[in-house]
Amino acid sequence: MSRGPVAVQVEGICKRFGREQALADVSLTFTPGGFNTLLGPSGCGKTTLLRSIAGFVTPESGRILIGGEEVTRQPPWTRSIGFVFQSYALWPHMSVFDNVAYGLRLRKVEGRELERRVRALLEVVGLSSLHERAPGALSGGQQQRVALARALVLEPSVLLLDEPLANLDARLRVEMRQEIRRLQRELKITTIFVTHDQEEALELSDTVAVMSRGRVAQVGAPEDVFAHPASPEVAALLGGASFVEGVVSEEGDLIVDGARLALGLSPTLAGKKVRVALTAKRMAVVAD
């Protein structure tokens, strides 16, 4: 992180598993030091994209660049990444300390330096008193923190998070969400976060990429994406949207079967027949 935040780019990558096209020509640029979210339903390719960036999956075509350097065909262990799995994937035969220390030991960091760096990270995630425990003896939230510490201790260029909050109960999920956001801001590390939860995406992200059927459907600031879905598909994906068809009036209201919906639509659409996506947050109904 001394080098400053790093950009991640994917250019036209394709990946298929048997018959299924998991990624179809996906191109994206992730903001350096930003919190980038890949949002979409299960099976949309978001996890495959994340695993391609990590190197667990090799795309058939396209390029992946981390910090401007092409890594497409480099194996994961040579890439500067930190990865947090949905299942946490803590090694059950190692203590909390050893889980975090493992990557450092591989890099021949030993003795006091090792101790110092592991403890510093455990402090950051608020677990300094539990370092001798076995992962199995920790709660879900604590395991999550260990997984984060393990991913961050090597000071990677990119932090990759694969639905890290999915296995937590509702209360913890909100708490960990804030914790992850705080850490990311503090460390200014380029982060890519995979989720199917809109609320998480909205609260955490600097940028959201909505994915569907192996493609990127829309990219933008979360407020923009939620306020102005670029297509009916995105609107439907963003949940709870219902569609009404009607004609736009001079005032920018929508006339549906004689009923008037005050939606503040653009007057330039006046007289046109349109389909409007209604979500719970932004709807008002007025009597005709």
Place this chain on the structure above:
Amino acid sequence: MTVGQRLRRDPWLLVALFLGVVLVLLVVVPQLWIVRSSLLARDGASLTLENFFRYLTAARYRTALVNSVLLAIVTTILAMLVAAPLAFFHARYRLPGRDLVLTLATLATASPPFLGAYAWIMLLGYNGLLSPALRGVGLPWHSIVGFHGVVWVGMWGAVGLVFLFAHDAFASLDQDLEEAAESVGARRWRAHLDIALPLAMPGLLTAAYLVLTGVLADFGTPRIIGGPVSVLPVLLYHEFLSEGGVNPGMASAGSLISVGLATAVLLLQRLVLAGRSYVMSGTRRVAQRTLPRWATMTVTLATAFFFVLVFVPHLVIAFSSFLSWRADIPGLPFTLDNYRMLALRSSKPVLVSYALSAISTLVAVVAGTLLAYVAVRRSYRVLSPSLQALTMIPYLIPGTVLAIGLIVVFNREPMRLTGTWMILALAYFIRKVPYATKSAEASLYQVHENLEEAALSVGATPAQALRDVTARLILPGLVSGATLTFLMTLTELSSTLMLYGAATTTMSIVIYQAAMGMGGQFGLAASTAVAMMVSVYVPLYLVRKRFPSSGVAA
């Protein structure tokens, strides 16, 4: 990517290729030699199907074939009828001594098959310990030697395995399913019959398959207790090894027929099971109910009787090892002479058995683990399925046939291995590689792939990740798998008998010779048999205690 690049990025490809070559050389090539020899006419040059034809027409061959099939079917049916109902009661009802019952059943599965034959002859052979008494009370008892003896011994050798599989099948049913049947008006027994039995069928059929193929391939039992009854493995042995040098083409044709028979049974089993694999939706395990008092007593008595019959051979042998033997007549007083002789003068077979089993187990477990890794964690389009098929071929090859193949291939320079310890180790290795692979696969499936990927993500190379994470986590499974492999090789007889030499006489050979009335060292054979039982049961008991869930029966 060039091949070089692929290999550098994925060294497992190299491992997979190497294992493939080894398996082809050791498993496929010998079988191909057998195929070739079975098709050669007596002149050694022209091709013919005459050998196969004679198998189906000449009485000597056809009888063996029919006997083998008949024996296998009768033994399997009887073993299922005896053990499955008992297992059902223990799975579904609260009965005393559940842990003991399961432990005994597990121990029974490891019983060396030829020990049973040996012991039952000692008891009920023409000159057996009990035969005069039977005749004395007026029973028309002649001897246990014959078809009925092979069935009797084979059945009691198989019931342990059937019991474990059936118990597993009945115990893993979701209780809601039967209660649902009761809720729509099925009586208790109706529900058992209509719901529990069909759902347990896959497990029961698997047990039946294992017994059937086991009996088909068994050499020791029919050879020792069959008397004049000829079966395929015994016939092969005589055809191939008899001094007169009977046509080797016939032995080869018989070998192929044996393998074909095993393959047919496997395909049949697959076919029958295909429509029957049910996914149980519930996770509620069966809760055990209580039987009425009289029924509890009856089942408990039946269970006790069952295990007495299973373990009679062991008790008889242990007892006879403390008797004074004069030639083949045992008598009093009780003595430790047999053990003294074993320890002081004849411990070599014990050491040979241990050394051979240890070496072959080590190699089988290493190879099996690598094979399992390629099968579970790599998905090479051609290589992975081919390796899996190759690994399973030895399942289908009876020990006698395997030995014939090895002799044919390794009987010439520069690879003359016949008569050496190496050919025995090779045979054991090939026979047990499928078991070692299956056991390692089961352990690997328990370790989530993410655990390994997590290591890669913090900079571990695949080799480091394997060493530091995966290997550590599958180690307990490997140890228990290795123990079982070791025990099975320790009791191997069929291929040993064809491949051993004077310097490589094993425990099983010593016992076999005594059982056949050869050599006359009966007291020594009894103490050797006890040494073998201790070598098998003590480790097995420890493994079962330490890893209660390990698939001991497989």
